[in-house]
């Protein structure tokens with residue numbers, strides 16, 4: 122099994138991983154089938170260009186949303202992006218809000234993550250040597266800064282920091298769970314931010330989460346509680362401006378990385394060769 126794209130595959134520097142409702146990006150693309158030691162990614166990778174920046178896109182659930190959050194091939198997606206040359210990843214995602222301060226349509230750029238998932242493959246380093254990456258600051262500071270500045274300029278309601286709690290799903294939270302998460306001071310809730318962020322760190326990639334709030338989670342809102350239809354409807358209402366924002370962030374990302382992310386694996390004995 123090959124872990125590299127063919128020699129003819131187009132290269133990209135920036136990766137975008139689309140979430141629920143975000144199944145395509147860029148018009149003029151070339152589709153690349155990349156196999157990886159972890160199986161195929163969610164879909165062929167779409168490679169194109171935006172304002173001179175080469176971009177690779179993959180929808181994490183697949184373009185027909187066939188992968189539920191606990192079955193997404195997270196390792197294959199990030200490995201495939203890196204094997205095309207990607208070093209900076211933008212990760213749009215639909216999330217719930219755990220505070221009435223952030224209503225539907227708010228953009229959250231979390232700076233912390235709490236993992237409440239279970240049983241997901243969350244590391245590349247399983248045999249041959251122990252690798253323990255630092256994860257105190259799970260997101261790329263330069264990517265977050267760029268995204269926040271771009272969103273502010275574009276007039277978004279913005280939460281430029283916050284803690285994203287990632288639940289196992291696929292069910293939504295009970296009211297009691299949701300109230301408990303909120304009581305911890307956590308502000309956003311989703312199902313895919315982990316292990317995506319840590320796998321990116323294990324590949325020394327920059328990773329920035331762009332969270333579109335689609336709903337107030339069950340503990341915050343009176344009434345029925347959140348539904349998948351509500352999430353997809355609100356996401357659909359915002360997808361145009363979110364696509365524009367992601368494009369603007371792509372254009373604004375620094376070409377040279379001066380953040381700590383490229384050094385995430387310095388001094389470590391890696392049991393496998395990164396693509």
Ligand SMILES: CSC[C@H]1O[C@H](OP(=O)(O)O)[C@H](O)[C@@H]1O
Pocket residue numbers: 139140141142181182189190213214215216290311312313314348349352353
């Ligand atoms: C479509 S309802 C719940 C679903 O939406 C979010 O997906 P993503 O993070 O990929 O935008 C959430 O994490 C769940 O997977």
Ligand SMILES: Nc1ncnc2[nH]cnc12
Pocket residue numbers: 215216217218288293294310311312335336337338339347352
């Ligand atoms: N309330 C919520 N809980 C978990 N994941 C979500 N994705 C969108 N809204 C969500």
